[in-house]
Amino acid sequence: GVPGAVAVASNMCHKFPKAMVGAYKRYKYGQVDLKLGLFMAASASVGVWLGIKMQEYILKRWGEAGSTLYVSVCFVVVLVIVGGYVFYDAYKIARAGGGEAVSTLARYLQRINLPPMVTFHTAGVRISLWFTLPIGLATGLLAATIAVGGFIGVPGMMYVLGASGLVASATELVIAFVMGLGGSIKWALIGMIDIRLTLIILAGSLLGVQLGAIGTTYVKEHMIKIVMGTIMIIVALSRLLAIPKPLTQLGVMNFSPDLLAWCQIASFVIMCIALAVGALIILGSMYKAKRAERVRAAEPVYDKTFS
Template identity: 45%
Template sequence: MSELFIHFSTAGCLQVVLLGFIGGVLSGFIGSGGAFFMTPGMMNLGVQGVVAVGSNITHKFGKAMVGSRKHGQMGHVDKKLGIFMLITALIGIRLAVFISTYLFESKGGEGETGAAANLYISIVFISILFVVAISMLRDILSKKSELDEGPSKKLVNYFSRLRLFPMINFPIADVRISLWVLMIVGLATGYLAGTIGVGGFIGVPAMIYIFGVPTAVATGTELFLAQFMGAFGAINYALKGFVDIRLVALLYLGSL
């Protein structure tokens, strides 16, 4: 397993620190730890995909604690919403770790034979970015007036009309959401966090555009949720030997 961990040059270390710095800035503003470029960035340095994800999600745990506390002091964290999403998010993370580990170990896991897991992680990344790009393009093309303000309410109105019981009230977020919708979004958030290290990149937009949660509360709640997803994902990846503590330390150095 020692062959999983590459040797870092001074330039490589500085690049990882820079990734951590940019991720820390994004985490504070939008609730996303920048995993959509941090994980590929580490893979570009020669880090195995599963190690990049495992190290990134481990570093995310501590960073999310700091961000969640700051947002909590401002009243921007709906803990009730975060806990409900966490239920299925943990299942999603466990599923993601299982799939990534299976693909990695099925090919022997060393050198070129780790390509299956790397390809899988890359495909998931590309798919997510493609969907996001198409959604943004569609939103721009369908915009009827430049005077439109705030996030679109189309999905919020659609899901609110479904009335899939049981419906749960969240006072801080000021929304009423079906338990089934919560479970699906939580599962997807956990799966993506465990597969590519992306949590807030999906969770925050989902809370805003599907649940109708205010942007500030969505950001704070995602960071609250990320604490537990990060800890659970870190434990699962560490038990498989896929966490490089050097990467974690360098990411922390740049992000805190």
């Protein structure tokens, strides 16, 4: 029931300290490409500024209902397109035996010698700086629109730049911290951050960051894509059910109060299901990996020197 702009602003404010904790944790595991994160964060910060300007205009022109409609429509479009492709790619990788291959587009772009060329050692990528800029810009723009720029940043680093899913998801935390800090200051100046809502979300998410960082050391990379794709598709359905309310408030369409109430409840329930499904997939994969590790550790080691 929170207005779209307030939800986006408060979520961005809670995300940057959480991202800092997650980035540090995963940096210790060697999963973060700090150089790539900082390069993309620079253009992402510009995207955040543009996105906030767009939100300000929509709020002045159409009010809270227009802002909520804008956020919901962007959510549905982005999540269906990106989530569908990520899920399909994860399915192909799983059928091929779990090995993650660099996309055809990434291999093509890496062959283009367009100065300045930049090498990102942790990601194992050498590519023109110019190809990182639009991904960062789109990540920031989306973060200021729906507060989840990672839905563009992570797939962009994987399919356009050629980073692995593990490195991309970890490096996105660096981007989220930098652009979230700047974006939160901008949102606060126009009075859109609900600090109580921010603190409540932050309290719950810090535990999730710790579990996520540990989980990525055990979960296979194609499984990360399956989780991403699954959550995106389910959340898209949730946001689709939230669209009738602002349409009615703007007078574009006329839905009955009973239908609007049903849509709101269904949207909330589906959102909870999305979070639960993602958590169960990750925790289940962690359990299987840990159990397999214990089995391998318990197996006797034979000295074949004298055999």
